[in-house]
């Protein structure tokens with residue numbers, strides 16, 4: 104590095120001697136740059152280290168059972184040496200899917216409204232509210248779910264479904280409690296909606312107004328402009344926002360754990376209870392550690408969770424960044 | 433004079449700041465009207481009131497009337513998309529839509545469902561590209577992205593896209609300021625050809641361009657119209673001292 108600096112000094116060839124202070128400043132600048140780089144790199148190093156550590160600690164169970172058997176095994180009975188993750192994986196997938204499906208349509212409408220129709224005033228009010236919603240601790244959402252959503256599912260939605268949709272397995276009432284996938288999905292939907300709204304809103308703002316104006320100028324309506332010009336441009340970004348939200352839902356632990364029932368079965372209806380991976384880990388890690396391989400199994404679950412979330416996040420982040428950098432016209 | 437656009441007692445405010453002050457002008461039919469004036473005097477603002485683009489700006493307020501063919505385009509029952517169909521806009525920077533050359537030209541026609549079938553649309557696309565002087569250059573690459581064209585070609589494409597919805601009035605806000613001299617000349621030549629059929633209103637900062645294009649001149653200063661009249665009169669014998677100063681200052 105000192106070489107580059109001295110090289111720079113020599114190339115200042117207009118005859119004036121370079122004052123020592125400017126050399127010092129250049130060196131300071133270099134040091135600052137390197138420091139920032141390392142600080143930025145730190146999280147990456149941390150993630151890599153956590154992944155490796157989880158992998159090493161999960162290795163015993165991976166050695167004891169074939170990976171596919173772990174993933175697709177139906178039975179979770181650690182005391183009998185049975186470690187089937189399938190109920191938990193499916194529980195996670197169900198809860199995430201219901202949450203995302205409930206959150207996406209209204210979130211998209213709100214984001215489109217804010218980005219394309221709302222006045223600057225409305226926006227400046229809505230933005231902080233969304234940030235606030237996103238900042239509420241998950242445990243608060245969980246308690247709200249317990250006090251409001253679970254009774255609502257039990258007292259209102261389940262009877263309605265029982266009356267009208269009972270013949271459809273997806274909506275069958277197989278247990279009466281109200282705790283379950285639907286309650287968790289509703290809570291998750293409320294939690295991830297602000298995230299979807301604000302990311303999609305940002306995605307909309309990557310489209311320059313010149314494009315909208317070009318369309319409006321020939322007499323297109325706002326909605327025609329959105330549908331034909333804006334949306335096709337940002338579809339990848341919208342999908343990325345949804346994937347990002349899905350990964351948040353996928354890993355959400357405490358709010359889900361409070362309302363989902365925590366029964367390790369294979370769900371077939373949205374009214375069934377479930378036992379997602381994060382809840383499994385949070386409920387059991389540290390207990391019953393005398394059971395052989397139990398610790399390794401739970402860390403294996405954590406590894407699966409981490410890898411899936413990492414993949415989701417990396418993909419969506421890449422898509423979103425590309426969208427922001429894109430040069431238009 | 434046979435006015436196509438009449439502006440009556442027009443005031444425009446951005447928040448509390450007044451950008452246009454009691455503007456009263458008439459734009460003659462099938463001629464080129466050039467709006468001139470120093471930067472910030474309200475040329476763009478005035479132009480935006482003609483196709484109701486002003487309402488895209490948050491906080492912009494307008495009082496007064498803009499009559500197109502005698503009808504106030506700010507009346508409550510007027511459909512803004514109809515106004516913009518009749519009053520086309522050529523933007524300062526070429527703004528091709530992110531689609532193919534063909535789709536750009538056909539875009540507005542599809543929006544207004546102006547033709548019956550593909551064959552008609554194709555013929556219309558060819559027609560308007562010819563009018564815009566672009567057909568020769570792009571006929572073999574109709575399905576290439578519009579962004580693959582040069583900036584000058586893009587502006588002619590935008591002209592074709594605007595003409596395709598059959599407007600009666602063409603607005604241009606410094607439509608050649610982003611272009612090289614040859615492309616500028618090309619656009620100017622198109623505008624002169626087109627004035628047989630269209631009422632044209634152009635904002636420009638170049639006096640030479642104004643002199644080449646203008647049949648009618650509007651000179652603005654600080655939000656007010658200082659002078660308006662036939663080009664020969666305004667250029668040769670400006671009535672107002674500000675106009676005179678501006679015309680001399682630019683030489």
Ligand SMILES: Nc1ncnc2c1ncn2[C@@H]1O[C@H](COP(=O)(O)OP(=O)(O)OP(=O)(O)O)[C@@H](O)[C@H]1O
Nearest residue numbers: 446449451469470471472473474475476477478489
């Ligand atoms: N969106 C806006 N918000 C607030 N003020 C604005 C806005 N647009 C324009 N103005 C103000 O209105 C006045 C007229 O602006 P306008 O853009 O019409 O001028 P112009 O004559 O087109 O200038 P130029 O030659 O630089 O393009 C200026 O004082 C400008 O600062």
Ligand SMILES: [Mg+2]
Nearest residue numbers: 475476477605
């Ligand atoms: Mg302007």
